[in-house]
Amino acid sequence: MPKTDKATRTSSEQTRAALIDAGLRLFGRKGFEGTPIRDIAAEAKTNVASIAYHFGGKDGLRLACAEAVALRLRQVAGQTILSSDAGGDGEKALAIMETALTALVTFIAARPEARDIAAFMMREMSDPGPALDQIYTNLIHPVHGALCRLWGTATGTDPESPSTRLAVFALAGQIVYFRIGRPVILKRMGWQDIGPDEANQIVATVTGNLRALVAAGKAGAK
């Protein structure tokens, strides 16, 4: 059946993508060791053997999931941050950061796929290995670096200084917590779900904090 003529649209690629999708979802929820490859195959509507065929084994799928995570989050955060340049204008740098954070928070807090993406990343951080290296070099390092440059421009401080880097990490921490801590947040806020309304409240909190922290950083730089 799997001949790659244009009518069939390479079912190989489709199976591959379905496996990564299923792997991300299950690894995120139940953990890597907690997920049997049989479940992944079932979720992707294929057979167990196809995981060894496409990725060489369970570990290969893990790495492929890490690649997918880095790619997806760069699409959300990256294209807004990585490409743009404030050109020394503090106000513009702050505006760019606000736009980027809004996009990031909206995606991370409200989009359903973000649950699995965030959970996958957090799990990899609890047990660092090749998959985390992937995510670090392809996502975290470039995005954090770009945010540091914007932060430096916005506050007039050294973008390479430890305090700038820590400030940006603190900012990132706020965002990821709104996803990871979701069940706790829902319960405490009395929310049923994080829809557009709730996401906007979170966006308002984070962007408000950004402005306050940048203002404080600017004052401290004098």
Added chain:
Amino acid sequence: MPKTDKATRTSSEQTRAALIDAGLRLFGRKGFEGTPIRDIAAEAKTNVASIAYHFGGKDGLRLACAEAVALRLRQVAGQTILSSDAGGDGEKALAIMETALTALVTFIAARPEARDIAAFMMREMSDPGPALDQIYTNLIHPVHGALCRLWGTATGTDPESPSTRLAVFALAGQIVYFRIGRPVILKRMGWQDIGPDEANQIVATVTGNLRALVAAGKAGAK
């Protein structure tokens, strides 16, 4: 129930404690499903069967670990926050929060046990169940509530309002990220470890942020 005569010092209690300790460490690093009870027994220097004996099974140990986590973190955060009362004095409320945050951040960022405690909590949040309920009612709800009251006093805003609750969650997010994201932070900061020096830099970042955010919240409340 073990017989508690003072001479033997109940080795039962010791085994129990050693199992919880080992469980917390291994569950945090490799996840619940990723950890065989044989490994836990070996780490606790006892036999596999003792887990079923003391906790009824692997799930029982999981719940006992959740209890231990809640208890331990209440000792760190709780005794400073839960007991004290600002009595309507904004300055005093801010000072209490600063003291509490310093203790919390120092513990979470620098203490080795905190790695496993934080990882355990995050994993439970990714896959909510009875253990998370434990942690929520015995730790998160009371501590978050106390911080909201202090925040309300410090900023002059309603401690029960959604924006206050979200602000406190954002603050908490910063703290936990400095533990969860540790491997990434070490790499990006060029640090070998988080010792007293590095912990102080993190404490300075977080308490600085606290002051800036409270000041902004106070201004907004006018």
Added chain:
DNA sequence: GTCTATAAACAGATAGAC
């Protein structure tokens, strides 16, 4: 209460038919 031995279920990898 502790521990060894074992049972019954389940894991990931792979050979070979299609």
Added chain:
DNA sequence: GTCTATCTGTTTATAGAC
């Protein structure tokens, strides 16, 4: 390329000796 059947090792839980 896909899928079934199977191999080999490992898992949790438990029975029973001490």
